[in-house]
Amino acid sequence: MPTSEPTIPDVPQSSNPQLAFPCLDNVEERTQRLSRRSMSGPEPSYTTGAHEKFHSGEPILLDWGGVLPSFDIAYETWGTLNADKSNAILLHTGLSASSHAHSTETNPKPGWWERFIGPGAPLDTDKYFVICTNVLGGCYGSTGPSSLDPTSKQPYATSFPILTMQDMVRAQFRLLDGLGIDKLYASVGCSMGGMQSLAAGVLEKDRVSRIVSVSGCARSHPYSIAMRHTQRQVLMADQNWTRTRGNYYNSIPPHQGMKLARQIATITYRSGPEWEKRFGRQRADASRPPALCPDFLIETYLDHAGEKWCLEYDANSLLYVSKAMDLFDLGKGLQDATTQRRRENAGRLQGASSQQGAADACTFVLPDEPYQETESAAEILAGTRDSGAAVDQLSEDLVKGMAPLRDTPTLVLGVASDILFPAFQQREVAETLRKAGNRSVTHVELGEDRSLFGHDTFLLDLEGVGGEIRRFLG
Amino acid sequence: MPTSEPTIPDVPQSSNPQLAFPCLDNVEERTQRLSRRSMSGPEPSYTTGAHEKFHSGEPILLDWGGVLPSFDIAYETWGTLNADKSNAILLHTGLSASSHAHSTETNPKPGWWERFIGPGAPLDTDKYFVICTNVLGGCYGSTGPSSLDPTSKQPYATSFPILTMQDMVRAQFRLLDGLGIDKLYASVGCSMGGMQSLAAGVLEKDRVSRIVSVSGCARSHPYSIAMRHTQRQVLMADQNWTRTRGNYYNSIPPHQGMKLARQIATITYRSGPEWEKRFGRQRADASRPPALCPDFLIETYLDHAGEKWCLEYDANSLLYVSKAMDLFDLGKGLQDATTQRRRENAGRLQGASSQQGAADACTFVLPDEPYQETESAAEILAGTRDSGAAVDQLSEDLVKGMAPLRDTPTLVLGVASDILFPAFQQREVAETLRKAGNRSVTHVELGEDRSLFGHDTFLLDLEGVGGEIRRFLG
Incomplete structure (x- = not known):
């Protein structure tokens, strides 16, 4: 995110007061802080202590x-x-x-x-x-x-x-x-x-x-893949990540993207029944008017989970490790394909330090005709019934x-x-x-x-x- | 998001090829396109046709x-x-x-x-x-x-x-x-x-x-509130939103934030069983190496859902209407408090066009001591048992x-x-x-x-x- 000041237009007298956004101010303050740190020396490396x-x-x-x-x-x-x-x-x-x-x-x-x-x-x-x-x-x-x-x-x-x-x-x-x-x-x-x-x-x-x-x-x-997908997407959308395509190590880490990703992850780590009893519908301060920034107790909980984590883990590690989870499948088909691929690539171990051909670069581009929603429930039901055999095969x-x-x-x-x-x-x-x-x-x-x-x-x-x-x- | 070119450092020969990020290129191209449109005239208003x-x-x-x-x-x-x-x-x-x-x-x-x-x-x-x-x-x-x-x-x-x-x-x-x-x-x-x-x-x-x-x-x-919270948060984190605190109407709308929010929403609209049968673990193109951009079919589905929606609905409408959903509670307590509040505020209808006092402005600030995680399962179990009476009261x-x-x-x-x-x-x-x-x-x-x-x-x-x-x- 750019470190420039917000450019909120100068609005004339309005019918209702302008809402405040302390949660955004907070992120911008951290960016300023990190920006000063970044100029005064290298990033500290991530650690949980001696090992x-x-x-x-x-x-x-x-x-x-x-x-x-x-x-x-x-x-x-x-x-x-x-x-x-x-x-x-x-x-x-x-x-x-x-x-x-x-x-x-x-x-x-x-x-x-x-x-x-x-x-x-x-x-x-x-x-x-x-x-x-x-x-x-x-x-x-x-x-x-x-x-x-x-x-x-x-x-x-x-x-x-x-x-x-x-x-x-x-x-x-x-x-x-x-x-x-x-x-x-x-x-x-x-x-x-x-x-x-x-x-x-x-x-x-x-x-x-x-x-x-x-x-x-x-x-x-697919649901787990979907939830991890959104975490990767919000993380990569952080301008500190996007601008450098993940090469942020000499500048400001994508702390806002990490905070957002962690909030989504936290939803998947804890679920309904406990939250119902622990947070219910309590607001953090019921005497205040509602806000678009965190307001309900569950929101401040998620916000806090994101805050305390956003500088504790490397953003690219999150991307690569979460992707590896998506790719996990102990089926025989994938195992055999992998064995075959490893055989074909074995030669790379010899010239381990020489760059691979550009043909290997990941250049996957989305198809021009993206996935089309089927309008009719009947079609989908028919479709899922047909895929029963495929499921058994899996x-x-x-x-x-x-x-x-x-x-x-x-x-x-x-x-x-x-x-x-x-x-x-x-x-x-x-x-x-x-x-x-x-x-x-x-x-x-x-x-x-x-x-x-x-x-x-x-x-x-x-x-x-x-x-x-x-x-x-x- | 800034319209400047990505500042990917000039990396010397590396052990492995640099990954490509077509999903980010795509968003940046849309920003460029919208930026040209924005300079050539006002935003089109949202519409689904005559009414x-x-x-x-x-x-x-x-x-x-x-x-x-x-x-x-x-x-x-x-x-x-x-x-x-x-x-x-x-x-x-x-x-x-x-x-x-x-x-x-x-x-x-x-x-x-x-x-x-x-x-x-x-x-x-x-x-x-x-x-x-x-x-x-x-x-x-x-x-x-x-x-x-x-x-x-x-x-x-x-x-x-x-x-x-x-x-x-x-x-x-x-x-x-x-x-x-x-x-x-x-x-x-x-x-x-x-x-x-x-x-x-x-x-x-x-x-x-x-x-x-x-x-x-x-x-x-709380789970629904949490899922809507993350949508609002990723939307407000879009620099086109953040920079203007939501007053983006004369510039570029927060299309990337809207795309991300819609992807999260789509996960909540459809769920596991259907996806399992329809997408399973299929990759969009299994002959390609995996990518950090959309890769599995479920990811391209979510990406597409975000793409087709990101300019179709006003971002601030999403924030306000989704917040109104969070606030929904037909309990007597809230109804009575609302009746009381409406009585106190009834005078505002008279001077409807004069600005309200600054005291009403939403300035909620997170508590200094955020929610603390309880370490022990026993404590939490004890805590949830105690809240049984509270649940009955609700x-x-x-x-x-x-x-x-x-x-x-x-x-x-x-x-x-x-x-x-x-x-x-x-x-x-x-x-x-x-x-x-x-x-x-x-x-x-x-x-x-x-x-x-x-x-x-x-x-x-x-x-x-x-x-x-x-x-x-x-």
Whole structure:
């Protein structure tokens, strides 16, 4: 956003007073503040504090043909690796989390899963060696769009290659190689981590003994893609992003776009039932006239969620990692296509630092004739009936794709009030695994009597979620 | 958004190609186009074609203290008003619709409810005289923020006063007075119109014989407020809006913000089940590498929905009308407070054209200590349990508030797949009416076996929705 003053026309006396917009003033003040900071030195890098760092000097080939000449993975551990290195649990994070799942000696700040890890906790550090990483593509110490490209010596920004869940998992297994861990006791994750815990088992079935997938899925569904799409769109519409096409690292970050994106995300993380009881229709100050800026309590809650996050995470990491979630699909069709593509691109690892052909550049252009709305309900109903066979075929594709997990004991946990990863998606995971012949599937669904917190239940419900995990890990 | 060229830094050879962003190029091209148009003459006004116009030379006092010195209501009619003027149906619209519910001689373009109105149709023009208006605050011929303020001779813009559903209904009854219609055969509406059809009955119980409320509610709930909040926020974040604080009428309209807002809205209008079958995980062009711009079919669908709408509706109308929806609550508490406020403000009608005191200006500022997240699930669970009594009190408040409808036959229709006005809200309306002593409540809920189209079902399902209305109207 330009730092110029608002150019509100000088309106003559009007019938009613001009409304005020403190929420916009507030954003503009932050822009001014950041602008001064930006002129006085480089951006601070994103961090949640001290962590270990694994460096791979070997290049990595990504699923869609990109190559990172080298990369870092930030990680933290809790508990002790036993002599035969058989007690390691790899914990996968949600979209924007760091490796700091629990406090450490060097970083005593509480982690994002503080109560779920520790002696006697669900991830019991008396028994297990727990490892958590910041994902590839993130901004908390692992290589991502804000990292320097060793070729250009500039931040990758939007020359960072498209990522997949499997790419992130591949990078994690490089770390496990580095730690000398052949086989995991368990692969555990919630939300995006619930996708990764499954992906890890499919990709490296001989190296994963057990899987815990909480509020995750086997393939993203259109509503989730739509909600992430709007977050990316509002973020990229921030002029600090648009103007630089994502190369904002030497100027002001797109803090307003990030604030807006986080507000939309927050709606998907928490849902109706809890809000109904906690906020209802309360206004923040009922003695004041209504405003177009935040006014109802639920609005100030969303505003605050956006405010406290908008400078805490790298905007491009959000774009790439959220896109990777959209692309997630454990179906056999996509897996085979990816294998084929990786084979064709294998040569890129040799000349890892030489630029790829321009033909690879993403130049997708929208079709001239966009999607046309069908006017008649009858047509649509007829259309959806016809696609029944296609849906069955998709399920078959998923059963084949998840067949590598046939012998892996798996806990699948869902929450009825989750609107982002709805409970039908965890049911799909469990049913698909059973169809694939897996006889050790534990499926738990927390009803609304147990949790009203929607997707975020995994962060909050120590007994409902943690208890199940503890019992499953044994 | 500034019309300057993107300032993408000149990046040296990089490890991977720079991604392209055709969706942003596209928006920037539209800005250029609009900028040329803007310099060559005034903005075209919004219209959906020929309609009748009712002009009230008398001022109107609004619920939150604003005054319009005079106002227009655009309307269209179908069928013939009978001799004793007893066959009139007032049809209320959704948020952004015009009065053009059905084609007319002067405007043969199909209306937004074309198949639901006509000889033998659910709103049978052989029997009824159907009236549809553009709401007060809209932009299709009725007075709204884009209209000239008679005091300033400039567009109201954001000096337009805060509106309520009841204000819109009051303006409609002025039109009915003008037409000499004392009593409606029925007040019918879907979505926002479903709120208004109830509000009309409460406000003017002796003038409304029957009510049809489809996919509406008796009070907005926090999820709906949250979704509308994000739409307002992304719209106001458009630099064409921010820079002018909504006074963009002599420059470029906030078309990008409108496009983003419409995409979010579209998610709430259609929901999961239909999208699953219609779009699934199909990419628009699977032979291309993935992109951060629209890529999956669901994304191109949303993009298109935003594109075709972004210049069709006034941004400030969206802000004011969507805010009026948030404020909707038929509870007795708010009704009484409003009655009291209207009494205190009645004097403003006398000096309708003199500016109100600055003390009324909306200057709400967020509290310094924003809403604090409760860390422990136990605390929240305890908190929500304690609020059980508060929830019961709220229901009691609603029963009292809707008591004026005790003797009004009412059809309440909901759709199980609706995420914007979830089915529990129509159940609430029906139960509240019954608690208030109404013995003529018909409640219908269309299950997922009948409709997968979510909120938009009312536009699509002629038999499921229209059939019920036909049977109810008799």
